[in-house]
Each structure stands twice: as C-alpha cells, then as structure tokens.
Amino acid sequence: MRELTHFIDGAHVAGASGRFSDVFDPSTGAVQARVPLASVEEVQAAVTSAESAQLVWGSWNPQRRARVLLSFLDLVAKDTPNLARLLSSEHGKTLDDAKGDIQRGVEVIEFAAGGPHLLKGEYTSGAGTGIDVYSMRQPLGVVAGITPFNFPAMIPLWKMGPALAAGNAFILKPSERDPSVPLRLAELFLEAGLPAGVLNVVNGDKGAVDAILHDHRVKAVGFVGSTPIAQYIYSTAAANGKRAQCFGGAKNHMIVMPDADLDQVADALIGAGYGSAGERCMAISVAVPVGAEAADALAAKLSERVSQLKVGPALGGDSDYGPLVTREALDRVAGYIQTGIDEGATLLADGRGLEVPGYEKGFYLGPTLFDHVTTDMTIYREEVFGPVLVIARADDYEQALAMASEHEFGNGVAIFTRDGDAARDFAARVNVGMVGVNVPIPVPIAYHTFGGWKKSGFGDLNQHGPDAFRFYTKTKTVTSRWPSGIKEGASFVIPTMH
Numbered sequence: 001m002r003e004l005t006h007f008i009d010g011a012h013v014a015g016a017s018g019r020f021s022d023v024f025d026p027s028t029g030a031v032q033a034r035v036p037l038a039s040v041e042e043v044q045a046a047v048t049s050a051e052s053a054q055l056v057w058g059s060w061n062p063q064r065r066a067r068v069l070l071s072f073l074d075l076v077a078k079d080t081p082n083l084a085r086l087l088s089s090e091h092g093k094t095l096d097d098a099k100g101d102i103q104r105g106v107e108v109i110e111f112a113a114g115g116p117h118l119l120k121g122e123y124t125s126g127a128g129t130g131i132d133v134y135s136m137r138q139p140l141g142v143v144a145g146i147t148p149f150n151f152p153a154m155i156p157l158w159k160m161g162p163a164l165a166a167g168n169a170f171i172l173k174p175s176e177r178d179p180s181v182p183l184r185l186a187e188l189f190l191e192a193g194l195p196a197g198v199l200n201v202v203n204g205d206k207g208a209v210d211a212i213l214h215d216h217r218v219k220a221v222g223f224v225g226s227t228p229i230a231q232y233i234y235s236t237a238a239a240n241g242k243r244a245q246c247f248g249g250a251k252n253h254m255i256v257m258p259d260a261d262l263d264q265v266a267d268a269l270i271g272a273g274y275g276s277a278g279e280r281c282m283a284i285s286v287a288v289p290v291g292a293e294a295a296d297a298l299a300a301k302l303s304e305r306v307s308q309l310k311v312g313p314a315l316g317g318d319s320d321y322g323p324l325v326t327r328e329a330l331d332r333v334a335g336y337i338q339t340g341i342d343e344g345a346t347l348l349a350d351g352r353g354l355e356v357p358g359y360e361k362g363f364y365l366g367p368t369l370f371d372h373v374t375t376d377m378t379i380y381r382e383e384v385f386g387p388v389l390v391i392a393r394a395d396d397y398e399q400a401l402a403m404a405s406e407h408e409f410g411n412g413v414a415i416f417t418r419d420g421d422a423a424r425d426f427a428a429r430v431n432v433g434m435v436g437v438n439v440p441i442p443v444p445i446a447y448h449t450f451g452g453w454k455k456s457g458f459g460d461l462n463q464h465g466p467d468a469f470r471f472y473t474k475t476k477t478v479t480s481r482w483p484s485g486i487k488e489g490a491s492f493v494i495p496t497m498h
C-alpha cells in the first residue's frame with residue numbers, strides 16, 4: 001500500500017501520528033493509498049519551518065519572487081499529463097475535467113506573477129507643510145489554506161499563488177480525500193526555486209485544522225469547503241485573532257425565461273448540473289423555468305438528454321462524468337434522492353443502482369432529475385453535491401428572482417434569456433455573489449474576484465483577483481516631515497491639516 005507523506009521544510013516527511021485515512025480510486029472503489037493525519041506537533045513543525053523561511057522569502061524583492069512563480073508555471077505545463085491522471089485517479093473526475101482544474105489554478109498563478117503591481121503602495125506629497133504620507137503593503141508572515149476535495153489543484157493554487165507572491169510563507173492543509181496533487185505541486189514549487197519551508201503541506205483532518213487555528217504564528221486562514229465547517233473555521237480563526245475568509249456550500253439556480261432558447265438551456269443545464277458528477281460549488285442544481293409552457297418543454301428536453309449521458313471510469317476516455325469521490329458521498333446523495341421521493345417531488349430519472357461493467361465497486365450514480373420540486377423540500381433547501389438536478393417551477397420572473405435571492409446560499413446564479421432588460425435587472429437585483437447571463441457557470445477569470453454571499457461566504461474579501469492581495473497583506477501608513485527642522489513648539493491639540 002502506497003503511503004503518502006507531509007511536505008515540510010522542503011522534504012517529504014512520513015506521518016508520525018500513527019493516524020491515517022484511506023485514499024480511494026473512486027472509479028474502482030479500491031483503496032489506493034493511505035494519507036497520514038498530522039498531529040499538533042507535526043503542524044507546529046511546519047509552522048516553525050515556515051516562520052524562518054518567510055524571513056528570507058519576504059525580504060526578496062517582489063519581482064524575484066514572481067520569477068519563481070513563472071518557473072513553476074513552466075514545470076506545471078510539462079507535468080500536466082501526469083498531474084491530471086493523478087487528480088482523476090483520486091477525485092474521479094474525467095481527464096479533460098482534471099486538466100481544466102489544473103488550468104484554472106494556473107491562471108491564478110499567472111495573475112499572481114504580476115503581483116508586484118498590486119503590492120505598490122500609495123503616496124501623497126505635501127499632505128501638510130513638509131509632510132508626505134505613503135502606505136506600503138507588507139506580507140502577513142505565515143498564512144494557511146484549508147481546501148476541499150473537489151478541486152485539488154485549482155483551489156490550493158488560488159490560495160497559495162497570491163499569498164506567496166505577496167511574500168508570505170504558506171501552510172496548505174488539503175483535503176484528505178485527494179492529497180497527491182497538492183503534494184506534487186509543492187515539489188514543483190521547490191524545483192522552481194521556492195526556498196524550502198516557504199510552502200509546507202500538512203495532511204490531516206480536524207486535528208490538523210485545529211492545530212493551525214490555535215497556532216498564534218499563523219496570521220490568516222483561507223478556507224473553502226462546506227458551510228458548517230466554513231462557519232466553524234471563520235469563528236475559531238477570528239477568536240484566535242486571525243484574518244479569515246471562508247467559502248462554503250451552494251445551491252445555484254438557473255432562471256429560464258420563456259423567451260430563452262431551450263436547446264441551449266438544456267445543454268447548459270446538462271453540463272453544469274452533471275459535469276464532475278455535480279461535485280462543483282458552481283454546479284447548477286436548481287432549474288427555475290418561468291411559466292408552465294417553458295417548464296414542460298424543458299422537462300422533456302432534459303429527460304431526453306439525461307438518458308443519453310455516459311457515466312463511467314474517470315480515465316475511461318468517453319465518460320461524460322465519473323464516480324463520486326467516496327462511498328460515503330454516494331450514500332449521502334442516494335439518501336437525498338429518497339428524501340425527494342418521500343417529500344413528493346416527481347422523479348423523472350433515477351440514477352441509483354447504476355452498475356458500470358468492469359467497475360462494479362466504483363462509486364457511481366447515474367444522472368437524477370426531479371420535477372415539481374417546491375421551496376420547502378429538503379432537496380431544494382440543502383446542498384446535495386451530486387448528479388441531481390431539480391426543476392422548481394416559477395409562475396413569473398419576480399417569483400424566480402425571489403427564489404434565488406431568498407435561498408440561504410448565495411454562491412452562483414444564472415439567467416437564460418434573450419431580453420436584455422430582464423438580464424440587466426436580474427444582475428442588479430439578485431442577492432447572489434456571482435451571476436451568469438446566458439452562461440451556466442459564472443466562474444470569473446483570475447484577475448477578477450470570486451466569492452459567494454450569504455451562507456456561501458464568510459469574511460469581507462474575495463478570492464483571487466486584487467482582493468487576494470489585500471487579504472494576504474497588511475497596510476502600513478507612514479507620515480513623514482522633511483525638512484525636519486520646522487519648529488512649531490509643543491502642541492496639545494490633535495494635529496489637523498490646514
């Protein structure tokens with residue numbers, strides 16, 4: 001059995017806690033490796049290494065740091081076929097989807113390599129007599145990222161790119177479900193010239209996370225995962241004096257206006273609802289057709305397309321999507337399907353019990369489609385995180401807008417329409433962080449920011465884009481007076497500028 005490691009101080013380090021978690025190949029259902037779960041002492045060792053490495057890394061000029069990111073990009077480009085296979089084999093997403101996962105992360109490293117521009121401060125000449133004021137952005141020191149299983153390349157890179165470019169040292173605690181790609185990324189960074197200790201990967205579960213949260217040397221925590229854990233990490237980090245930005249779960253609606261092209265809509269829903277087995281925070285899980293005519297036509301088109309989807313092994317070549325990440329995830333999603341039936345939704349396609357020949361023990365679930373789902377049902381209110389799409393009908397535009405706006409999650413939303421007025425009104429009024437107009441998955445590009453609202457995001461800054469540099473730096477403001485010889489005598493009132 002392959003035994004994975006931590007990556008501390010520039011080297012692979014065997015786990016010493018005696019605790020391990022299984023890493024599966026979801027396509028076959030077999031355990032393919034075990035990953036160590038770090039103890040408090042192992043996390044502390046990583047932080048100690050990071051703390052001293054940061055003193056050197058943070059003293060390099062920004063452009064020299066950026067060159068390491070650029071070298072890393074070259075190495076990732078060469079290693080992408082290997083990284084993608086590794087990713088697919090632990091996560092279960094198809095090879096092309098795994099390449100997209102890597103590419104989305106790469107784009108944030110490309111953006112972060114332009115970091116020197118975003119680290120520039122501000123300057124005011126002559127704020128008072130002989131007084132100049134300037135501000136500078138300085139690294140926080142040691143910062144941490146805690147990331148989910150569903151994007152094992154992209155999300156660690158979202159976090160570490162801007163943090164490293166800004167001069168911080170970084171502790172990554174990736175998901176214990178698919179830790180091999182994050183470990184490989186750390187190796188590539190070392191090869192690219194990152195000093196040992198600037199990037200450490202500690203594998204683990206709640207124990208490792210709590211050790212990070214309670215270590216006073218860690219100054220900021222960036223988290224992505226489910227909402228209950230996001231809330232826990234946000235409040236614990238804040239109570240321990242850390243900066244935190246914590247992104248949680250989702251229930252993304254797609255509003256389908258009666259004038260929309262329903263074939264385009266159906267294709268968009270199939271890709272966004274079932275791609276990556278629905279295990280994306282930006283997956284569309286609720287279709288909201290406006291009016292009975294659009295709803296009936298859409299339900300028919302979706303039913304037909306769903307019946308043609310190919311579900312199979314991640315590395316099988318022609319699968320539209322692969323297995324779920326674990327047996328536990330499969331059982332949880334199957335449980336939601338049963339709840340949907342019990343609560344009275346109309347099941348149009350049932351993916352349970354799917355067997356893929358030759359892969360009978362894999363964690364497969366066929367595409368599942370419900371109609372006539374209402375806002376009080378569990379499958380409408382909760383995040384299912386699987387290949388389950390529900391149709392929740394709306395009588396008119398205002399009702400559809402209210403459904404998306406009033407849902408407790410506010411990650412992403414989309415509207416499909418040919419009416420510019422409706423699209424513009426929707427984008428302005430909907431109470432959700434990321435909006436797609438005729439685009440099913442509105443994931444912004446690297447130089448814009450990304451983050452959900454309501455129970456999908458906690459903290460006041462978003463991920464990547466300029467917000468990431470604000471999050472991973474602190475601003476110092478310097479007020480200076482030259483010439484220094486001005487004599488005004490002692491003053492006992494607060495200085496004001498005349």
Ligand code: NAD
Pocket residue numbers: 146147148149150151173174175176204205206209210224225226227229230232247248249250280281383385411451452456
């Ligand atoms: P998760 O919350 O189970 O795990 C996320 C991280 O938290 C992992 O590193 C895990 O080890 C750690 N963790 C788990 N339980 C913990 C506990 N009790 N205490 C401390 N740490 C704990 O999430 P997941 O299943 O890996 O990922 C799927 C979730 O992530 C979905 O809810 C999805 O919507 C969300 N997600 C959100 C975004 C976004 O940008 N909003 C992006 C991707 C995924």
